[in-house]
Amino acid sequence: MNDSQPVIEVRDLTMAYGSFVLQRDLNFIVKRGDVFIIMGGSGCGKSTLLRHLIGLKAPARGKVLYGDVSFWELDPTERKRMMRGFGVMYQSGALWSSMTLAENISLPLEEYTTLSSRQIDEITALKLALVGLAGFEDYYPAEISGGMRKRAALARAMALDPDILFFDEPSAGLDPISARRLDELILELRDSLGATIIVVTHELASIFAIGNNSVFLDADSKTMIASGDPHRLLTDCEHPTVQNFLTRGQDMRGNGAES
Amino acid sequence: MVNTPEKPELHWNRKEHDNLILRLAGMWRIGKAIPSSEQVKKEIEGSSDLRRISFDTERLLAWDSSLLTFLVQLEKECRDRAIETDREGLPEGVQRLLNLATAVPAKKDARRTSAKESLLRRVGRQVLDFGHGSMEMLAFIGEAFLALLKLMSGRARFRRSDLFLFMQQSGAQALPIVSLISVLVGLILAFIGAVQLALFGAQIYVASLVGISMIRVMGAVMAGVIMAGRTGAAFAAQLGTMTVNEEIDALTTLGISPMEFLVLPRMLALFFMMPLLCIYADLMGVLGGLIVGVYMLDLNFWEYVNQTRATVALSNFWIGLTHAAVFGILIALSGCLRGMQCGRSASAVGLAATSAVVTGIVSIVVATAIITVICDILGV
Numbered sequence: 001m002n003d004s005q006p007v008i009e010v011r012d013l014t015m016a017y018g019s020f021v022l023q024r025d026l027n028f029i030v031k032r033g034d035v036f037i038i039m040g041g042s043g044c045g046k047s048t049l050l051r052h053l054i055g056l057k058a059p060a061r062g063k064v065l066y067g068d069v070s071f072w073e074l075d076p077t078e079r080k081r082m083m084r085g086f087g088v089m090y091q092s093g094a095l096w097s098s099m100t101l102a103e104n105i106s107l108p109l110e111e112y113t114t115l116s117s118r119q120i121d122e123i124t125a126l127k128l129a130l131v132g133l134a135g136f137e138d139y140y141p142a143e144i145s146g147g148m149r150k151r152a153a154l155a156r157a158m159a160l161d162p163d164i165l166f167f168d169e170p171s172a173g174l175d176p177i178s179a180r181r182l183d184e185l186i187l188e189l190r191d192s193l194g195a196t197i198i199v200v201t202h203e204l205a206s207i208f209a210i211g212n213n214s215v216f217l218d219a220d221s222k223t224m225i226a227s228g229d230p231h232r233l234l235t236d237c238e239h240p241t242v243q244n245f246l247t248r249g250q251d252m253r254g255n256g257a258e259s
Numbered sequence: 260m261v262n263t264p265e266k267p268e269l270h271w272n273r274k275e276h277d278n279l280i281l282r283l284a285g286m287w288r289i290g291k292a293i294p295s296s297e298q299v300k301k302e303i304e305g306s307s308d309l310r311r312i313s314f315d316t317e318r319l320l321a322w323d324s325s326l327l328t329f330l331v332q333l334e335k336e337c338r339d340r341a342i343e344t345d346r347e348g349l350p351e352g353v354q355r356l357l358n359l360a361t362a363v364p365a366k367k368d369a370r371r372t373s374a375k376e377s378l379l380r381r382v383g384r385q386v387l388d389f390g391h392g393s394m395e396m397l398a399f400i401g402e403a404f405l406a407l408l409k410l411m412s413g414r415a416r417f418r419r420s421d422l423f424l425f426m427q428q429s430g431a432q433a434l435p436i437v438s439l440i441s442v443l444v445g446l447i448l449a450f451i452g453a454v455q456l457a458l459f460g461a462q463i464y465v466a467s468l469v470g471i472s473m474i475r476v477m478g479a480v481m482a483g484v485i486m487a488g489r490t491g492a493a494f495a496a497q498l499g500t501m502t503v504n505e506e507i508d509a510l511t512t513l514g515i516s517p518m519e520f521l522v523l524p525r526m527l528a529l530f531f532m533m534p535l536l537c538i539y540a541d542l543m544g545v546l547g548g549l550i551v552g553v554y555m556l557d558l559n560f561w562e563y564v565n566q567t568r569a570t571v572a573l574s575n576f577w578i579g580l581t582h583a584a585v586f587g588i589l590i591a592l593s594g595c596l597r598g599m600q601c602g603r604s605a606s607a608v609g610l611a612a613t614s615a616v617v618t619g620i621v622s623i624v625v626a627t628a629i630i631t632v633i634c635d636i637l638g639v
Binding site: 051054055056080081083084086088090091092093094095096097098107108111112156 | 416500501508510512513
């Protein structure tokens with residue numbers, strides 16, 4: 001595995017809704033095999049940044065480069081083709097509620113492969129088994145628990161064996177044990193598939209358990225204030241907001257916090 | 260208990276001329292008659308030399324948020340008049356909660372102020388919104404048209420099973436309500452016509468009246484209105500919920516066009532089912548007229564049927580079917596458009612459904628007018 005190869009490069013990215021600027025001047029690089037964490041407080045634009053990376057929202061200014069291709073300067077058809085190489089797990093799971101789990105996972109396969117329906121069934125069963133949901137093929141998303149829905153969403157995100165997997169708040173709404181299992185699953189996928197993984201989260205446990213690179217978005221200054229390995233940020237970064245965040249506000253290193 | 264000691268009570272007296280002691284007693288619970296802070300306010304206003312308020316809660320039996328709101332209001336009043344409040348006499352829990360409530364000062368610019376806009380500004384914004392909305396609608400129609408072209412060239416992607424499901428839902432399952440409404444409309448038309456025509460002894464023309472009006476427009480319009488309320492709203496709610504759940508985003512990132520995958524099967528289903536429903540509604544309407552004709556006007560069954568056949572030209576039938584097919588597309592488009600425009604909350608889904616029905620019915624009426632004018636010009 002070549003660790004230095006950049007997969008995603010974000011250059012001078014400014015994100016805005018109309019005239020309301022959410023974040024400006026974002027610059028960071030995601031390398032192959034990274035588990036890259038996008039972190040920051042609520043409402044700082046983490047999920048919006050993800051939407052820029054996966055092609056749902058065009059940047060107000062700046063570039064998103066995949067390899068050396070500028071994602072948003074491609075024509076829509078090319079961009080769509082590129083998006084097929086992404087797997088995305090949405091915050092709410094976003095399984096198609098009118099389809100069974102098996103249909104959810106097989107839809108991308110039916111769309112983009114020429115496999116026979118038996119092969120598709122086999123792959124679907126395999127993906128469900130990978131996330132511990134073997135035998136749940138014919139359940140509808142509404143019939144299973146929240147944790148199972150997240151895992152099923154992960155199975156769908158993996159359907160086309162993507163090179164890059166995006167996760168929006170994977171452990172939100174999960175109990176600590178399910179959240180940890182999901183974290184382990186993410187690491188396992190990275191190691192076995194060689195995928196690059198981008199995670200939007202503010203769960204400290206997850207950040208330290210899986211992340212090896214990160215960017216920290218700040219809502220007040222409207223830009224990124226730190227980047228790098230979260231463990232190193234904890235020990236080295238002097239910025240009080242980052243320290244506060246990574247220590248749940250229990251940092252006592254003289255930034256005026258009393259008792 | 261004779262004295263009802265639970266009753267919340269409030270007394271006060273002056274210790275010194277500048278110190279007011281409030282004595283709280285009884286159960287200060289939500290739902291009990293809590294003394295108003297207004298009383299104390301009056302007392303405060305009455306004496307300008309008051310500098311300090313303290314509390315005596317020895318006989319306070321129980322308290323909850325009602326006591327806290329009373330105190331918060333009192334403290335606010337006191338702050339405005341530079342009177343000191345001494346929390347010492349309050350129960351410890353109350354003190355702590357008060358500290359918590361006043362720890363973070365209210366954010367000045369966080370509260371939404373409904374800024375007063377000038378009339379000109381409001382009108383301008385409305386116009387801009389309208390322009391924006393029209394552009395969105397046009398873009399949507401254009402995309403739907405492109406999807407349709409793709410379908411014709413055989414490259415559009417959606418699930419056949421979805422199409423059949425929507426056809427069943429919007430077609431077969433709508434038959435009961437379409438029967439009821441159409442029979443009643445037939446009855447009503449016949450009834451109104453009968454009263455007038457009977458004056459001339461021309462009852463038999465009730466058959467023509469009902470036949471032509473049902474088959475030419477009313478069958479299609481009634482079926483359309485029912486479909487707008489039934490299926491249009493359902494489409495908007497389905498797509499709206501999918502937007503809220505990020506399901507549409509999930510389709511987009513997979514490179515599957517929501518237009519082809521979601522809108523096209525719905526549009527096709529209504530396009531195919533509306534004419535069939537219209538034929539059914541025509542028959543039911545004529546049946547309604549027949550009931551009035553036979554039972555009220557004492558017309559012979561075959562007489563009525565023959566009169567209908569003789570006066571309703573086939574062109575009327577085709578015009579009715581054209582109406583229906585157009586309505587089908589309009590209803591599906593307005594339902595899907597509002598669903599896709601839906602915001603990301605539960606109330607937005609409700610708004611989308613409402614708006615879909617309104618858009619659907621308005622476009623049905625407008626389309627009817629346009630088709631009628633075209634028919635007039637063409638002379639059919």
